[in-house]
Amino acid sequence: MDLDQLVRDFQKQDERAFEKLYHMYSNSMHGVIYNIVRDHEIAEEVMQDVFIKAWHKADSYNSSKGRFFTWILNIARNAAIDKTRSKAYKNSGKNLNAEFFVDILETADSLNDKVDAIGIEKYVKALGEKCKKIIEYLYFKGYTQKETSEELDIPIGTIKTRNRNCIKDLRTIVLK
Amino acid sequence: MDIKAYIESGILELFVAGQLSSQDNKDVQDLMLKHPEILQEVLEIESAIIKLSSAMSPGDNKHLLQLIKDKLQIGGKEVKVISIEKAKYNWLTYSGWAAALIVGAGLLWTVNQNQQLEMQVSDADIEKAYLEVQIEAAKTDLAVKENLLNVLRDRDIISVPLGGQGDFANTYAKVYWNKSNNSIYLDAQGLPNAPEGKVWQVWSLTLNPLTPTSLGIIDNFNDDDNKIFNIANTNESQAFAITLEPAGGSESPTMEQLHTLGVVSQP
The missing domain is CATH 1.20.5 (Single alpha-helices involved in coiled-coils or other helix-helix interfaces)
Structure with missing residues (x-):
């Protein structure tokens, strides 16, 4: 299946293409959103907002700007982060500091339609602490290299290669 | 161009994360089309991230698709x-x-x-x-x-008008004497209020010889509304008189201050 063609169809408001893309990315986006908002109902709300926004803003995507996954990941992160800044969310008393995606993996085992969640958890735990944080910041929180280097107190010049090595480790775990 | 070194630089991981400048983005995109190794590398990086984040998903979301389609008003319905x-x-x-x-x-x-x-x-x-x-x-x-x-x-009552005397000709009073119960009612409406430090004193008189007997002072005169006073009188009075005396009253009447006097008419 040609992803480029699928995306082009989606941009022409093709419903089938939209459904296919949803199935390809919905679990991933759900995970990213939940990791940020940490609330089932709010995560579902944001999920809907994200795919509705993607549908309406489909024209703004251009493959020369990057991967379609990266585009929708960006929408999801921003929508989720916006939600956490809303008054209603702040009043709900959630504290998001110091929570990492690894925590979710530990508590999500029981869900049977998850993709190898149990296996992934075991190995992801084996990743170094710095690796977990680099992945959290760069992919799931949308931090820049500079912000990530400041957060982790490591030189900005080494972020790129450290991340490369971390993703390598991750690939051996999840894509074996 | 050293493709391997390019891949090892870590730029492709940042490309998937969306952390490159637009120029770098375009370069990666172009190289991906030319070099299948680069495309393959990008697909694997992306796939790893998708797998990891999917494992973070808190639950099924298939039902959301219908909600989304409803909101977008697509899907036939x-x-x-x-x-x-x-x-x-x-x-x-x-x-x-x-x-x-x-x-x-x-x-x-x-x-x-x-x-x-x-x-x-x-x-x-x-x-x-x-x-x-x-x-x-x-x-x-x-x-x-x-x-x-x-x-x-009362038919036993004896009415005695008291007329003004001397300088006090414009004053008057009236005594109603009930002999049967030895009391008089003095109607003193025709007398002015007693000045400060003075008080009205009522006298019973017998005429031959002239002997005054005090019936008492009226020290509540100024405060009384109807100016009628009930006074005990056990004397065989022949006349009644009222004088203005110093506060507390006098032993005998001060004749210069005799205001009113009236004689009891004998039946």
């Missing part, structure tokens, strides 16, 4: 979707607040009404008490006057 959740929220919120406001306003109005009524009741109570006092006073007054009338009508 021409359902007019009026954002249910939002409408519900608004309806509940607004009607809730409206109800609260109405109840609040109603309460305030009721409290206000209650206060006004309480004040009215309180005013009415005061007025009632005032009227009761007036009625009581009128009753007392009436009783006193009836009593006086009875006294004056």
Whole structure:
């Protein structure tokens, strides 16, 4: 299946293409959103907002700007982060500091339609602490290299290669 | 170009993360099309991230697709979707607040009404008490006057007019003497109020020889309303007189201050 063609169809408001893309990315986006908002109902709300926004803003995507996954990941992160800044969310008393995606993996085992969640958890735990944080910041929180280097107190010049090595480790775990 | 070194630099991982400048983005995109190894590398990086994040998903989300399609009004079902959740929220919120406001306003109005009524009741109570006092006073007054009338009508009563004397010709008084119960009623309406430090004194006189006997001083004269005074008199009086004396009264009348005098007419 040609992803480029699928995306082009989606941009022409093709419903089938939209459904296919949803199935390809919905679990991933759900995970990213939940990791940020940490609330089932709010995560579902944001999920809907994200795919509705993607549908309406489909024209703004251009493959020369990057991967379609990266585009929708960006929408999801921003929508989720916006939600956490809303008054209603702040009043709900959630504290998001110091929570990492690894925590979710530990508590999500029981869900049977998850993709190898149990296996992934075991190995992801084996990743170094710095690796977990680099992945959290760069992919799931949308931090820049500079912000990530400041957060982790490591030189900005080494972020790129450290991340490369971390993703390598991750690939051996999840894509074996 | 060293493709391997390019891949190992870590730029592709940042490309998937969306952390490159637009120029770098375009370079990666172009190289991907030219070099299948680069494309393959990008696909694997992306796939790893998708797998990891999918493992973070808190649960099934297939049902959300239909909700999304409903909201987008796609998927054949021409359902007019009026954002249910939002409408519900608004309806509940607004009607809730409206109800609260109405109840609040109603309460305030009721409290206000209650206060006004309480004040009215309180005013009415005061007025009632005032009227009761007036009625009581009128009753007392009436009783006193009836009593006086009875006294004056008594056939045993002897009426003695007291005329003004000398400089005090414009003063007058009247004595009603009831011998049967040894008392007189003095009507002193024709006398002025006693000046400061002075007091009216009433005398019973016998004429031959002239002997005055004090019947007492009227020290409540100025305060009395009807100026009628009941005074005991056991004397065989032949005349009555009233003089103005220093406070406390005198042993014998001060003749210069004799205001009124009247002789009892013998039946």
